Amino acid sequence: MACPDRKEDSQPRSPSWGLKRSRACLTQEQVASQLAMLRKAQEFFQTCDVEGKGFIARRDMQRLHEELPLSLQDLEDVFDALDADGNGFLTPEEFATGFRHFFSQSNSSQENEDEQVAQLQEEKVYQSRGDGDLGDVDQDEEAQFQMLMDKLGAQKVLEDESDVKQLWLQLKKDEPHLLSSFEDFLTRIFSQLQEAHEEKNELECALKKKIAAYDEEIQHLYEEMEQQIKSEREQFLLKDTERFQARSQELEKKLFAKEQELERLNQQQKRLEGQCMALHNDKHETKTENTKLKLTNQELAQELERTSRELQDAQQQLESLQQEACKLYQEKEMEVYRVTESLQREKLGLLKQLDFLRERNKHLRDERDISFQKDKAAKANTAASKASWKQRSGSVIGKYVDNGGIRRSQSEEEEDVFSIPRRKSSLGLSAYPLTEEEPGTSEPGAGGPLRRALRRIISIEEDPLPQLLDVTTEQPLNKCSEEEGVPSQGAEGPIPQAPPLTLSPKSPRGQPVGKEALCREEHSPPTPDRLFKIVFVGNSAVGKTSLLRRLCDEHFSTGIAATVGIDYRVKTINVDGSQVALQLWDTAGQERYRCITQQFFRKVDGIIIVYDLTAKESFLSVRQWLSSIEEAMGGRVPVLLLGNKLDNEKEREVPRGLGEQLAKENNLIFYECSAYSGHNTKESLLQLARFLKEQEDIVREDIIQVGRPTKKKSCCR
Numbered sequence: 001m002a003c004p005d006r007k008e009d010s011q012p013r014s015p016s017w018g019l020k021r022s023r024a025c026l027t028q029e030q031v032a033s034q035l036a037m038l039r040k041a042q043e044f045f046q047t048c049d050v051e052g053k054g055f056i057a058r059r060d061m062q063r064l065h066e067e068l069p070l071s072l073q074d075l076e077d078v079f080d081a082l083d084a085d086g087n088g089f090l091t092p093e094e095f096a097t098g099f100r101h102f103f104s105q106s107n108s109s110q111e112n113e114d115e116q117v118a119q120l121q122e123e124k125v126y127q128s129r130g131d132g133d134l135g136d137v138d139q140d141e142e143a144q145f146q147m148l149m150d151k152l153g154a155q156k157v158l159e160d161e162s163d164v165k166q167l168w169l170q171l172k173k174d175e176p177h178l179l180s181s182f183e184d185f186l187t188r189i190f191s192q193l194q195e196a197h198e199e200k201n202e203l204e205c206a207l208k209k210k211i212a213a214y215d216e217e218i219q220h221l222y223e224e225m226e227q228q229i230k231s232e233r234e235q236f237l238l239k240d241t242e243r244f245q246a247r248s249q250e251l252e253k254k255l256f257a258k259e260q261e262l263e264r265l266n267q268q269q270k271r272l273e274g275q276c277m278a279l280h281n282d283k284h285e286t287k288t289e290n291t292k293l294k295l296t297n298q299e300l301a302q303e304l305e306r307t308s309r310e311l312q313d314a315q316q317q318l319e320s321l322q323q324e325a326c327k328l329y330q331e332k333e334m335e336v337y338r339v340t341e342s343l344q345r346e347k348l349g350l351l352k353q354l355d356f357l358r359e360r361n362k363h364l365r366d367e368r369d370i371s372f373q374k375d376k377a378a379k380a381n382t383a384a385s386k387a388s389w390k391q392r393s394g395s396v397i398g399k400y401v402d403n404g405g406i407r408r409s410q411s412e413e414e415e416d417v418f419s420i421p422r423r424k425s426s427l428g429l430s431a432y433p434l435t436e437e438e439p440g441t442s443e444p445g446a447g448g449p450l451r452r453a454l455r456r457i458i459s460i461e462e463d464p465l466p467q468l469l470d471v472t473t474e475q476p477l478n479k480c481s482e483e484e485g486v487p488s489q490g491a492e493g494p495i496p497q498a499p500p501l502t503l504s505p506k507s508p509r510g511q512p513v514g515k516e517a518l519c520r521e522e523h524s525p526p527t528p529d530r531l532f533k534i535v536f537v538g539n540s541a542v543g544k545t546s547l548l549r550r551l552c553d554e555h556f557s558t559g560i561a562a563t564v565g566i567d568y569r570v571k572t573i574n575v576d577g578s579q580v581a582l583q584l585w586d587t588a589g590q591e592r593y594r595c596i597t598q599q600f601f602r603k604v605d606g607i608i609i610v611y612d613l614t615a616k617e618s619f620l621s622v623r624q625w626l627s628s629i630e631e632a633m634g635g636r637v638p639v640l641l642l643g644n645k646l647d648n649e650k651e652r653e654v655p656r657g658l659g660e661q662l663a664k665e666n667n668l669i670f671y672e673c674s675a676y677s678g679h680n681t682k683e684s685l686l687q688l689a690r691f692l693k694e695q696e697d698i699v700r701e702d703i704i705q706v707g708r709p710t711k712k713k714s715c716c717r
């Protein structure tokens with residue numbers, strides 16, 4: 001823009017410009033000028049775009065300030081005017097369009113100026129003419145020429161009419177006939193020029209249109225490109241966003257997984273913490289328990305110490321008691337020995353008496369025979385003589401002389417009288433000397449000796465009841481003490497009172513204590529041929545007394561008081577065809593009576609340990625009972641273990657298996673029974689009795705084989 005300005009300024013009225021203007025009336029000339037203008041515009045554009053960017057920025061325009069005589073503000077205005085779309089850049093097209101526009105404007109202003117100049121020149125010519133001598137003629141000619149010009153419309157085409165005017169004036173003057181030709185020529189020329197001018201305008205218009213179309217196309221392309229870039233960018237952004245989203249999703253997933261993992265770990269940690277806490281608590285509890293147990297342990301140890309001290313004391317006491325007992329025993333033995341001696345002396349006396357009586361008897365028989373023969377002769381007195389004999393036979397001797405039937409009752413009587421001194425002389429001496437002498441002294445054919453030899457040698461009379469028993473007032477016990485009591489009074493002098501005929505070979509031993517009970521129960525069966533002494537032991541309230549009552553009375557009585565001291569009953573049972581009398585001793589289970597009970601162990605044939613299967617501790621005490629039996633008898637006695645109260649199954653505390661196991665371990669006979677229902681009571685007793693019988697049978701065989709007396713008791717266990 002500055003460039004044309006500059007050219008305008010530099011050559012405003014140059015003759016070449018006037019030529020150009022005249023040429024522009026022609027189409028070719030117009031095109032050529034347009035091209036030249038474009039070139040110029042291109043040149044100017046390149047000048048402005050020093051860096052060759054392809055566009056001009058505002059900055060580039062401002063640089064021209066130094067080269068052009070324009071202010072910065074002017075340059076700014078120029079730039080704004082050229083920047084048609086106002087984007088701050090001037091494309092070559094914009095530049096060219098602007099340039100052309102500017103040019104055309106400046107051209108039209110130039111034309112106006114030119115016209116004015118021409119008028120001024122014409123005025124000057126006219127003035128000069130007016131100034132000359134030819135004033136009127138010239139004015140005429142001038143008017144004519146002007147009219148011609150006007151007619152031709154030359155003003156529009158010609159810039160300088162002076163040449164044509166001079167030529168026209170010359171012709172008019174010199175050759176007026178040519179003037180019309182010249183005027184025709186001018187008319188033709190001017191019309192052609194007019195046409196060319198119009199053509200040029202048309203071309204210019206077309207060019208403008210084309211440029212506009214071109215610009216539009218470029219604009220369009222530019223827009224398209226921009227659109228494309230935009231879409232590309234959007235696409236790229238979209239892709240990027242997608243990628244980003246995918247990536248973020250992936251990351252989110254990962255994050256989620258991590259979070260879950262974290263959660264899981266957290267939970268695990270919590271669980272572990274809980275466990276830790278629980279363990280800690282446990283530990284704490286265990287610790288406290290431990291300390292408690294330690295304390296208890298210490299206490300127990302102290303108690304143990306105390307108990308062992310007490311035990312020691314008790315042992316010492318026991319030892320002293322034992323020594324005392326031993327002394328007493330020896331004293332007793334001595335006394336027994338003395339009594340036995342006196343008895344033997346007594347026996348010798350009695351034997352002498354017996355001899356005497358036999359003699360006497362013989363004598364009497366002889367006498368009777370004689371009198372009988374005498375009476376035969378005198379038959380009238382038969383009845384009287386019979387009566388007198390009966391009265392006699394009432395005497396003791398008569399009884400003795402009588403048959404076996406009488407002999408039995410006699411032996412009973414005899415026992416009543418004699419058994420007591422013999423019971424008193426018990427303990428070891430027993431009836432041995434008696435039985436040895438008896439075969440010789442007794443009548444042959446009495447049938448007794450062998451049988452008696454096989455009989456049980458020891459009977460319960462050998463065991464004086466402990467003095468404590470005198471306290472108990474149970475019926476059998478009273479009888480026992482009565483029996484004991486009566487003869488003991490006469491023990492000092494039994495010989496004078498006893499009739500001489502009482503020593504019977506048929507009486508192997510005294511009737512056992514409690515024979516009354518036995519006789520009461522067993523009236524019909526014959527006298528039992530064996531007797532065993534059995535003792536019931538076990539904790540208090542296990543049902544020993546109840547069992548005894550069930551066995552002897554065959555009923556269960558409620559509300560039994562705890563047994564005090566010792567009591568007994570006799571029960572005869574049939575064991576495989578033979579009658580066996582069982583002397584059943586009931587002991588007190590309470591702790592304070594234990595020492596009394598233990599004294600009984602030494603002289604028993606069998607022991608029944610009872611426990612209550614609904615009370616565990618009673619079962620646990622069984623081992624204590626076993627050891628005290630072992631202590632007293634050395635394990636030589638058969639033991640029956642009874643678990644009582646089987647009827648009360650729902651309160652059972654001791655499983656059957658435990659009882660069986662204990663029995664197996666200690667080689668015991670074992671039953672579970674009920675005194676209440678009677679279940680297994682007889683069966684168990686029968687089993688024990690059978691065992692005792694078989695055991696005794698073996699001993700008997702041994703005695704027969706060896707042919708000498710053996711100690712009765714044998715071990716079965």
Ligand SMILES: Nc1nc2c(ncn2[C@@H]2O[C@H](COP(=O)(O)OP(=O)(O)OP(=O)(O)O)[C@@H](O)[C@H]2O)c(=O)[nH]1
Binds near residue numbers: 560564648676
């Ligand atoms: N259900 C049931 N109760 C029984 C049975 N035997 C005994 N009893 C009860 O057990 C309690 C004690 O019985 P006792 O026979 O006096 O016991 P004990 O062993 O003689 O006791 P001490 O004399 O103190 O040694 C009583 O209340 C009886 O009724 C039984 O077989 N079944």
Ligand SMILES: [Ca+2]
Binds near residue numbers: 082083087089091
């Ligand atoms: Ca622009």
Ligand SMILES: [Mg+2]
Binds near residue numbers: 544561562586587
């Ligand atoms: Mg009892």
